[in-house]
Amino acid sequence: MTSKVSRRRFLALTGTGVCATALAACSFTHAAEYSGGGAALKLGAVEGGEHTTATPTPRPTPVLEPRSRRVVSLMPGTAWQADGVAIHSGQPGPRIMVLGGVHGNEPGGWLAAQSIAEWEIERGSLLVLPRLNWRSASAFVRTLPDYGDLNRLYPGDVNSTQPMARMAAAVIEAGRAFQPELLFDLHESWVFYAERGAGSGTAFIGQTVSIGTGATETTVDRISNVVRSVNGEISAREEFYMRGAATPRPGVRVVPSNPSPGGSTPPSVTPAPGPNGVSFGGTSSLSLGRWIEGCVPILIEMGQQNEDESRRSELHQMLVRTTLAQSGMFG
Numbered sequence: 001m002t003s004k005v006s007r008r009r010f011l012a013l014t015g016t017g018v019c020a021t022a023l024a025a026c027s028f029t030h031a032a033e034y035s036g037g038g039a040a041l042k043l044g045a046v047e048g049g050e051h052t053t054a055t056p057t058p059r060p061t062p063v064l065e066p067r068s069r070r071v072v073s074l075m076p077g078t079a080w081q082a083d084g085v086a087i088h089s090g091q092p093g094p095r096i097m098v099l100g101g102v103h104g105n106e107p108g109g110w111l112a113a114q115s116i117a118e119w120e121i122e123r124g125s126l127l128v129l130p131r132l133n134w135r136s137a138s139a140f141v142r143t144l145p146d147y148g149d150l151n152r153l154y155p156g157d158v159n160s161t162q163p164m165a166r167m168a169a170a171v172i173e174a175g176r177a178f179q180p181e182l183l184f185d186l187h188e189s190w191v192f193y194a195e196r197g198a199g200s201g202t203a204f205i206g207q208t209v210s211i212g213t214g215a216t217e218t219t220v221d222r223i224s225n226v227v228r229s230v231n232g233e234i235s236a237r238e239e240f241y242m243r244g245a246a247t248p249r250p251g252v253r254v255v256p257s258n259p260s261p262g263g264s265t266p267p268s269v270t271p272a273p274g275p276n277g278v279s280f281g282g283t284s285s286l287s288l289g290r291w292i293e294g295c296v297p298i299l300i301e302m303g304q305q306n307e308d309e310s311r312r313s314e315l316h317q318m319l320v321r322t323t324l325a326q327s328g329m330f331g
């Protein structure tokens with residue numbers, strides 16, 4: 001897939017560029033990532049640690065952190081270190097996590113996450129990990145050979161030879177520490193779902209918002225309200241479809257449980273309805289509700305075809321921003 005990211009601009013976004021831009025306001029003098037943590041939280045650093053497929057531990061009440069922006073490093077000290085930021089408003093409220101850069105050839109997702117990492121909030125907390133597979137983004141490939149596909153490797157394995165399997169475990173460790181109620185994973189596809197024709201598979205699911213494991217009907221209502229609101233502000237071509245809701249909500253179009261109308265390629269995420277009818281995910285991020293207690297994962301796929309990269313980033317941001325706004329996180 002083509003990209004309009006210039007090399008110069010891209011370099012500004014890689015590696016330490018994250019800290020230079022998204023984390024400019026971080027207070028590095030306050031190294032503790034979470035209250036009671038003592039030193040900076042190092043996620044995924046220990047090889048040979050306990051495997052993360054264990055049943056999630058009981059969920060304690062999150063500690064209210066003071067207003068701050070703090071660096072969070074996944075796989076610190078390794079060649080794959082991925083830095084993000086925990087933004088605490090200092091006030092009680094929703095805790096929302098955002099993943100970007102899972103696939104290196106989907107710049108709309110990681111550009112959006114980098115912008116979100118600079119937001120200010122007035123209630124709750126936001127954990128943004130914009131460039132989880134930044135080396136693949138540097139090469140502008142989905143994922144480098146031998147890295148593994150992060151979005152097919154949850155819950156991960158700290159002992160794996162595949163770095164993205166270890167990253168998957170680190171994402172879950174970060175999620176368990178942060179305790180988000182919602183997690184957004186920002187991706188890109190190619191064709192817009194409404195224009196897919198007979199095509200199917202992962203290249204034809206642009207403009208879809210998928211709800212993963214753990215969603216209650218209340219959460220489906222919440223995300224439906226976000227999608228409905230955003231759809232009211234964008235072009236008909238850009239309209240988002242929802243995927244994963246057992247019962248469609250008024251005014252929001254849904255993707256059938258098996259989006260393979262004419263093709264033989266299976267969808268990237270195999271629907272597997274759970275007790276509430278909205279559970280699927282396999283080993284993608286849509287399964288993260290299985291591993292991070294209380295968290296409902298939301299996976300956004302943005303169509304790249306004939307859509308400018310900056311617009312794709314903005315559409316991602318609109319969905320996340322509207323969620324935060326409707327949750328009262330902007331005050």
Ligand SMILES: [Zn+2]
Binds near residue numbers: 102103106151188
């Ligand atoms: Zn992707």
